[in-house]
Amino acid sequence: MLLGTLIYGFVNSSILALLAIGFNLTFGISGVANFAYGAIYIFSGFLVWILMNTLGLPYLVCVVASILGAGMIGLLMYYVVIIRVKGLALSEVMATFGLGLAIMELFRYFDFVGFKYTLPVFVDGSLLIGDVYVDYQRIIIALIAMGLTLFLYLFTRHSRIGLAFRAIAQDERTALTFGIDSDRIGALSMAFGSALAAVAAIVVLPLGTIAVEGGYDVLINALAVCIVGGLGSTVGILAASVLIGYAQTFTSNYLGPHWMMLVSLIAIAAVLTIKPSGLFSHQKALEDRI
């Protein structure tokens, strides 16, 4: 029981990290909180499903198309909507929220509801660890989550775009004087964030069905992790994912699954009272703005 909880807790943490990392990336770089994140997540899931089941394309093609599609949506959102309200935090929030709502409810309108909307697992079967069966999909989720984190770490430190991302994140004006186009980087950050949502969707969705409500849940989970970990801090996101992930799995196994959502609520409430800016944020509430 304990070993199972530990393993499943790790998988759960990986899922949370996968869900939150794209949202956090976009915010960390361009300061845009993408409230359409959940919508892009289910959009990618449905896109794969549609391409596979109505056009009959091979799975791998669908996956690539879906990731690129999500990235394109991110780019479009930036150039059509966000660029017009850039810097007005209130307007950015409302515009992305409205867009996400429109995308998600559009799927509901076209009746994308039911159990037939599922994505295939990568590899069938399961592995026996100790006395616990873990299906390969969950192992792959954990591996991909770790791989992606490592990739992002190396990417932001060793590639040109990654370095530009960091420059913009630290000081937009100075970066501008070095010839870094902040709009292009902002759009790219949106695209990357959205593509990460698609990756998360493709990896995580095979565990269940694709549902419109799932989009809201993903947004809520991503926000919860970001609030607990501290917006914009990658270490914080990982720590919060592990914290909430394990806490959820433990409560689910020992108290019952319907108590799971309570964990995030309590975590948020606790963090907000003890350290409102999140466990690992470098934000100094006042000082950084003087």
Next chain:
Amino acid sequence: MSESRPMLEVTGLSKSFGGVMAVSDVHMQLKEGELLGVIGPNGSGKTTLVNLITGFSKPQSGKIVYKGKRITGWPPYRIVTLGIARTFQMVRPFYQLPAYKNLIVPLYSPRVKRLAGGRYGDRDAVALDLLEEVGFERDAYVSYKVASALPQGYLKRLELAKVMALRPDLIILDELFSGLSLAEVASIVPIIEKLRFQGKTIIMIEHRLKELFRIADRVMVLNYGEKIAEGAAEAVMESDAVKKAYLGSETD
């Protein structure tokens, strides 16, 4: 007894930003009615010192005692309530509001209410009087103009009026003269002298040394967050450490 006790006493104040010491182990004392000038090259920690004293930033170590009260780490509004008011280096008016409405905010503060005996009176009238005091010509209706339409010189004076509205005992002016022409500075100096005459204690952070030395009683020099000299203006500028700090940074 009260004469010997300084109004503001700062001991061992330190603050670092990501490993860089912005203010390191600064000691200073200020007597009532004194005008202290704080100078130093760019990035020497002058504004951080102001932020620490006024509560906008929390020190890592050290102690700030104001009129016998330890105010280290207090939030800004409580410090203002005790009577320390500051201006910002970058002016921060409410741009959409008429100039005189900008003064409603400080006039609304608990400190002003207490000093006025629990009654505010007509805030608009008080605001207009204050603006006239800092040189807003009443006949020209400058006070009714939206703050975003005012030139820099008026904005600086508005900033000064906002501080005066709080009726503080200690005023901290963070580079009030920066960005102003000689004539504009010359028109503000009398206002500061008048404040001194009223018995206010003033700390001036300044780059315009010539104007500062004319009115300052005492000057303190910061470099890389450390106090390198303190005393009368002429004596301080003669000291080797100060010459090195200024010339060194200029010839780089």
Next chain:
Amino acid sequence: MEKRKERIDRGIKARSEDIFALTSYREMLYLLVPRAVPVVGLLAVTPLLSPYWQEIFISTSVYALLAISWDLLLSAGLISLGQSLFYGIGSYVAGALNYYWGWSPLFTIPVATIVGGGLCTLLLLPVLRLRGIYFAMVTLVLPIMLLRLVEATRILGGTEGLTGLTPFPNQFTAIYVIQLAVLAALFGFRRLMNSDYGLIAKGISDNDLSVMSAGINVYWHKAQILFLGAAVGSFAGAFGTHLDMFAGMPGFALDYSIMPLAAAVVGGTGTFAGPLLGAFILVPLSEILRALGALRIVFYGLFLVIFVVALPEGIFHYCQRKYHQFERWVSVK
């Protein structure tokens, strides 16, 4: 005799928004008519409608109240993505008092207004210190999590909700209770925001450091505004509960968050009249478009985006500007 055109409001407004110089009945009318429209429009017109449209007007007023509360929060720089938090909490407080102790609506509604406002303020208090984005995030997350809390712990009737609550004695009581509340909130908040108190709130949303350096406790001020907004939202929830004779999980539904937000943005923020106008456009419209089902929310989402990005002024400000530009012929000697 020569004539030229002149704006009607010329001379009425002297230099600033709050100084009026009235010299004739015509000028008084010019100022009074737009203020009378919502009063007459609500109180006199509603009773004349068919019962079906009366019900729609009641639910519109509930949304209008939530939208006005949203606008109040915005004036202090707080964007709420979860007005349903206020609605849900107000509805559960009133529902519980009525269900378990049998209190009459006469008491449950006022108590729910105060207690609900207080609870929401306590929940959101820690976020007030942070940047606006956190407030938006937390308000979006909280109602959904509270919904799960009710679902998981089966408190307060669980998924069934609290049913069979005391209704209002008749339709007219309901109409007048909610519409008087809307008018009170509209004119009360307009007045509040025009006072020095409101000036501070706007100052905080503009430039909180400056307000702080003026010796004002920014968090305390924000908390007061939050309480006012939350209390108005809770009132709407308590009213809705007795109207539907039911308090339950739908109180935390997204409808109560997105509709007021869309209404306020479409109508025009910052005036309280805008959100009211927006609600009275969007809610009846959605009633007419009922057949479209989920597509309605798609429309709200798109409306929200279009107005935020392209027409941030909103309908009300547009009308107001046009009204101020009305001209008349005056003779020139």
